[in-house]
Amino acid sequence: MKRFFFAISMAMLSIACGGPDQNDCSSCNIPSPEDVVMYQINPRNFAPENSFNAVSSHLDSIKRLGTNVIWFMPIYEIGTLKSVNSPYSIRDYRSVNPEFGTLDDFKNLVVESHKRGIIVIIDWVANHTSWDSQWIYDHPEWYTHNEAGEIICPEGTGWNDVADLDFSNPAMCQEMIDAMKFWVEEVGVDGFRCDAADFVPYEFWVDCLQQLRSIEGRELLMLAEGQRKDHFDAGFDMNYAWEWLSALRRVYNGNTFSRQDAAPGQGRRRMGPVPVSSLFAADSSEYAGLPAGRVKLRFTTNHDECVKMSPIREFFSPEGSMAAFVATTFIHGGVLIYGSQEVGYPGKINFFNYAEIDWQANPHIYKEYCDLMAAYNSEPALRKGSLVPYPDNNVLVFERVYEGDKVLVVINMRDTQQHIELPEAWKGRACTNVVSGEAMTLPVGADLLRPFEYYVVK
Secondary structure (H helix, E strand, O other): OHHHHHHHHHHHHHHHOOOOOOOOOOOOOOOOHHHOEEEEEOHHHOOOOOHHHHHHOOHHHHHHOOOOEEEEOOOEEEOOOOOOOOOOOEEEEEEEOOOOOOHHHHHHHHHHHHHOOOEEEEEEOOOEEEOOOHHHHHOHHHEOEOOOOOEOOOOOOOOOOEEEEOOOOHHHHHHHHHHHHHHHHHHOOOEEEEOOHHHOOHHHHHHHHHHHHOOOOOOOEEEEOOOOOHHHHHOOOEEEOHHHHHHHHHHHHOOOEEOOOOOOOOOOEEOOOOOOOHHHHHHHHHHOOOOOOOEEEEOOOOHHHHHHOOHHHHOOOHHHHHHHHHHHHHOOOOEEEEOOHHHOOOOOOOOOOOOOOOOOOOHHHHHHHHHHHHHHHHOHHHHHOEEEEEOOOOEEEEEEEEOOEEEEEEEEOOOOOEEEOOOHHHOOOEEEEOOOOOEEEOOOOOEEEOOOOEEEEO
C-alpha cells in the first residue's frame, strides 16, 4: 500500500511539474503526408526580437487555419564572417539565434504547439555551415577543398557566405546526425525540412533517416527541399513540387512575347495563353512513380518565392492568388501556407531581415483560408481521393473520388468571365458547397464564372 501511494504521489508530482519529458510529442499524432496542412514560419515576419514568444501568441490563429504541422525556418545561431544575415548560414547546430530568443523559449513554443495538436518540424541545413563555425577550426577535413587546399563555398551556387561540407567524411556525417538527434530527443521537435536536399548524397540521407527513425517512441515527418525521386527511397515522406509551380505560372503568365518565328520586321510576336488543362499533365508527371502515401509539397509561395514577388501580384490580385491556391491545394493535397499570405500581404519579403506584417489586415482573406482548409480537413476525398480530370483551356474542372464520395472542383483560372460545360453527371444536381456550407443547384446548361471564381461541391 505504501508503494502504491508513493507511485501515485510521484505521478501527481510529475504532472504538476510538467513531467520529465515536457517536449515529448508521443501524444501528438504525426499526420500522414496526405493529411498534412503545413504552415511555414519565418521568425523574422513576427518580431524584430524575441520572435519565439511572438509566434506563441499567434498559435491559436495559426491553428484556426487548419494547421497540423508548423515548419520553422532555421532557428540556429548564424555566422558573422562573410555574413549576409542569412538564417541558412549556420554557426552552431545546437544553439538558437539570440535574435529569436532562448532555447527555453523555443522549447516552450514546441510545448504550446503540441498542446494544440500541431507538430513542429525545423529547417535543417546539412549542405554547408558558416565560415566561422567551430567545425572549420576543429575539423577542416570535414569540408570540401579546391586544388589549392582551400575550403570552398558550394560550387556553382553563388552562396559565398557558407562553406561546403564534404559528405565523404564519415565523422562529419555522424556528427551531423547526432546534432539532428539532439533536437528530437532534447527539444521535442517532430521532424525536419531538409534544405538543399538535392545537393546532399543519397547515401547520407539513407543513414540519417534510418538513425532518426530508430529513436525510441518517436515518429517523425521528413520533408526534402528537392525533387529527386530517390528522396523517397531514402525515407523522406515529402519533397518539393517545383514542376507544378512552374506549370501554374505558365497558365497565369503565358501571354508572353517571343522573337521566335516572328515575321521579318515584326519584332516580337504575342503568344497565346497556356491551356489550363496543362496543369493535369504537370500533376501527373510529378506523381509518376512515387511510392504510395508519399506526397509532393505544393505551394503558391514560400520564403524563397516571396523574395521575388508577392503571390497577390504574381497571380494578378487577391482573387487570382486564391484561385491559384485552391487549384494547388485541392488537386492533390500536400498544402503549404507561408506565414503572411493568409492576411494578403502585398509586398515582397526578404527573409534576411525583419519584415513588419499587419496580422489584422484583410480579415476576409484570412477567413477564406480558414474556410478552405476546414473543407479540406473535413473531406478525405480532397486529400487522398483519386483524380478525375475534365480538361478545358480556361477553367480547371476535376473530381476527387474517395470511398464512394465525390467532390467537384471548378476554378476559373482567368481574369475574364468564362463559360464552362459541367460534366454530365453533375448538371442540374443539388449539391452542398463544402467551403461555405450552402446548398446550391448546378446549372443544366453552361455555367458562367466570374474572373477567378471557384466552387467546391459534393
